[in-house]
Amino acid sequence: MAFKNHILTSIILLSSFSALAQYGSQKKADKLFNKFSFVSASQVYYNLIEKDFNADYATRQLADSYAFMRNPDSAVVYYKKVVEQPHVPIAYYYNYAQALRGIKNYKESRVWMKRYKKAGGEIKEATFLKDSDFINAIFNAKQQYFLSNVNFNSKYSDFGAYEHDGSIYFASSRNVGVSTKHIYGWNEEPFLDIYATDKSANDSIVDHKSKLKGDINSIYHEGPITITKDGKTIYFSRNNYNKDVLGKDEEGMTNLKIYKATLIEGKWTNIEELPFNNKAFSNGHPALNNDETKLYFASNRSGGFGGTDIYYVDINSDGSFGTPQNSGDVVNTDKNERFPFINNEGVLFFASDGHPGLGMLDIFGTVSDKNNNIINILNLGVPVNSSKDDFSFFMNEDGVSGYFASNRDGGVGSDDIYAYIRIPQLKIEGTVADVTTNESVPNAIVTLLDTNDKQIARLETDENGYYEINIDRDTDYKINIKKDNYIDDTRHITSKGVENKVTSITENFNLNRIIKKVAPITEFYPIYFDFNKFDIRRDGTVELDRIVNLMMNIYPSMVIKIESHTDSRGSFEYNNKLSLDRAKATYNYLIEKGVDPARITEYKGYGEQKLANDCDDSVKCTEEQHETNRRTQFIVVKME
Template sequence: MNTKNYILVCMALMLSLSVFSQQRKQKRADTLFNKFSFVKASKLYRELLQNNYNKNYATRKLADCYALLRDPRNASRFYKSVVKQKNVPVQYYYKYAQALRGMKKYDESQIWLKRFKDSGGVVNSDDFSKDINFITSVFGAKQQYFLDRIRFNSKYSDFGAFEQDGKVYFASARDEGTAIKRVYGWNEQPFLDVYVVKAGTRKNVDHSAKLPGDVNSIYHDGPVTITKDGKTMYFSRNNFTEGLEVKDKKGLTNMKIYRATLVDGLWTNIEDLPINSDDFSTQHPALNIDDTKLYFTSDRPGSIGGSDIWVMNIQPDGTLTDLENLGDVINTKDAEGFPFINNEGVLFFSSDGHTGLGLLDIFASIKGDDEDTIVDVINLGVPVNSNKDDFSFFMNPNGITGYFASNRQGGRGSDDIYAYHRELVLHVEGVVTDAINTKPIANAKITLFNSDDEQVAYMVTDENGFYQINIDRNENYKIVASQEKYIDDYRNFDSKNIQTELTNLTANLLLNPVQDVVKLAEIDLNTIYFNYNSHAIRKDAAIELDKIVNLMQNDYPEMVIRIESHTDSRGNLSYNDKLSIDRANATYEYLITKGINPARITEHQGFGERRLTNGCEDGQDCEEEQHQLNRRTQFIVVRME
């Protein structure tokens, strides 16, 4: 063999060896990918790209690795190249749209979602494309949730916070303080264990806070939920029982839900529940308010998407019966998980299939007229949801505070626990009635004005004369009721210093019939006010009373009125009742001494502190100006002729 041929043979052999090496690397990368070892797999796919081997395939798989690692920045970077490939599966248009959404590039995401649909792709009927204004509406909505600081997060994954009896239970991969850490291939973090700390703890949490007993194993454990009596725990764990790890036909270790009982301060008597299987995952347990139903996540046969939320009944003896998929109002073709039921029976869950801001978002269910029927879901919006993963929502029984987890920017680790408090929606409600016959007035117009006398809302009363309008906290308002053939009535009130738990203020309104021949626009019977703990007529009140005397004697000699007097909330109830009656009597006597016929004053009543115009109830810290608004006498026109 001459030198030239020898060189060619050597080059061919080297090329063959190089190709064989790259083939082995791709096979190794695919094996790692199929075993969910995405960190290691992504490194090998990068090397394949650098060596220009099977570049299109390697780019797709690398992008998929980053998507599964919940890294939309790198995922979108490589999907951008993927969607330019010839004959690329249309599913990658959808994947690119999702990655862009995770980067808050919502307009660009819409473009690629439309391309996916135009290419024959099928999206959820509830996909975020159904409402092009969704992002604007969510970010523009009035904020109801406010974030509070948590001090026990680590640089690893922390999530699934559950609070009971002053303790917070959560799942964490920290394992801090131990010399040996077993690592999970998916994200190269230690396996999860269940930890428990005192609510509000401000110190670092290490291995000493691990849940005592038999719940924690050498694989994934958590999150947990506990019955109201504190004696039974349901928790997620890898398929690992009696020291043995069980894999399915694909070589994967699925998740199961186990049950433990509390014995002498230790969680033990671990029970593998019959709802589990070696062939699919069952995880994320949640209980309803009376511990009679177990909600969970599973990809079992019959699921609509990648994972669904299911429910079973818990019998008194602990037996689980009546397996039920929650249906397509909750579940989509994508992934749903992390169910939670609050004390009002509302289901909260996470999903990447419903209309959202990013990857996983947290949603709440909306019930129909039938309390057992869910008719829709609502996105909780910002700041609970972000463009990243938001999940494992929990709410305390007070309905005000709770926790969720997120891998959003600004956290300490990959997944962090966030605490929140809510400012519940506040509304004013009441009944509009006829002042003469006390019957409710239907279709009366209710108009709400702010402190600048600008109209902010209006509605009409129902057949029972009832109305309800949402209002902001810490504002001054005037509410006016009007109806044909009636004189308008109004109430001034404020929503300042209202307790967080309080959700409604009451403002009932009385309408007096208008006589057809009389125009009342010029009548202005102003409210008069009293000093604290006094029923004496002040100088400013006397001026207003003299105006009323003039109206009744000169302008409207047939007008009949009613007097209603009130107090602020300070003092006990019986004393305030007497004080308000004294104020009504003082007002009545003043008008009589000025020449008003007693027959033209039908009543002069005292209502004590029962009809406050604002939220200055007992125990509230109100300014003197706010209490002054409640120390008043009002005048109601009963008849004009």
């Protein structure tokens, strides 16, 4: 028998380790997906499907991954499986229709687009996209970016916002407070200078006093910039002008060059021209990658694909520079690619008027494979992009906030800076613990369900009793917790009303152990309440008096817990309060009869969260059926 028990225990442990490993794989895949690493993510999602771990969820993620990798043939295969899932979000009807369009199956695409519209979806005709660019239609199906105005725009050109150490740096042609005004003949505006303003300042007046201190600004154009993490080195664009000499090419044109400067005693000085500059072509718009080993920039040097292209150059450990490399034909076109920016995850963003977009310059992001090769681009869509020029994208280290510039209608000047917030993935997380010992409960089964009790995801808590699950915003869910020898717990949760900047909801669970009753104890029966009342009824006092007798005379060490409930009528908030009143009335009755308060661990109201039958708001029930839910229950927490 001992040998059999050992085998059984081993099987259980292996099963637990396996489930825990698959949960870790899902977390890894989700992290890769959110970093735009769709190739690596797709491999993990495929393995999860093969092992039937949260297969419905993994199938949805795999379909999206193939779509973003511009692989409509594979995307269609998995979207077809997705739309056959019960209670699938209707957004996948839209995604399936777009993927079908990507393989030129327009007839079937129209069928699913009609289903999407019939289910309540809103269709926005993306007439600017070609059929091969179905990926952008999918990526932009749901608005991800939300904009706000900044308070330091002027009537002139303002762009290139870059945040560092509490200050916002930007290029501007404003000339407030300047006695000598230098005008650029191209647009009859003053030449650009670089300014800095305190992010926390409420004062919108940014004049000549806010120009960078030192030698960076000249009588010609400067900006945009990038700064090293230690704040000691700045790279910036400037007309070919250094040491009071204006350089020109053979046709008499002055091109852009990239310079760097050092911060010494609060002033930027020691201006150095970078060695790969040339008076015959322009280099501009510098941007550092996260570990500061590469400098990206825009250039119209020979050997590119046309117009200006995005290049990068290695920064060696000794501070020297390698040979500039073109970023390739996935990024660059025969038109203009400008204003590169690399976020903390290594994603390249840039502006282009050569890729399909909404207007002139649009802002794009890149998708890379597991070897960091760029394999695709994504148009960031509305509202970041418009029918006008949209450019100089910047993202903070938080990955959800930043700036860009646009000359769209409704701004203050010719180019204006806009702040954005990107809605991040929302997750629900928490811990499961023993209510009596407060110890973590590992390997508890956590099941996420929709409001129709359809399973969305299923996983186990880790060794610390921790769990986390990605969820949608503005959606209602249920979470069920199961663990052997514990009483199940199910709760209604919602992501409705959660602020966009919030990335997680915390929901902790405290489970009650199932106590094996020691004879001759008789089961405790629930007591019931009249509709909309919390008074103890006469029939309730009979059971309460029996409990008092058992606790005081027969089982003097017994500890219990009180849980009260309501029927489904009334608002969610009101029922929560009413159930708490019922729990408190029950508690007070027992205490008044002599039960030691220390022997009642808690009294808690659950409102309509734990109905004893199917009488929710969607079902018409008799008064007797509703009464079954208007109850207080007693749970034995400890007998010894």
